[in-house]
Amino acid sequence: MPSSDLMLEGLTLMVFGMGFVFTFLTLLVFATKSMSAIVLRLSPVEELVMEAPVTMAQPSQNVANDPQLMAVLSAAVHRYRQDH
Template structure:
């Protein structure tokens, strides 16, 4: 079998293989969309209201306000400085 026939056969096989993969993935996308629409139709999404905190406090301010955590951190720094 000449090389050109093998190349043509390889290209044909590649095109068919890529075509089948593309077709399968397209059908998979459509099936997923249909299932999603079906699920959403039978179980509607409830509206969930997220309440914002009354005061916007950054995480560093929250840590500064926690006296127990500040005491632990201060003790750790003090002990570190004693040993080094």
């Protein structure tokens, strides 16, 4: 078999293979889009309720109101300053 015939068969096989892959991927995209549209029609989208962001002031207010925690923190700071 001459090499030109082998090249022609190889190119033909490549074109058919790439054509099948392109066709399959195109059908896959259309199927995915249609399924997405069907699901959105059948089940309505729920609105998400955004909670207020937690501010950094809340934990410090809780710490200031806890005398035992304040005593422990003060002792830790005092010990750290003595060692360094």
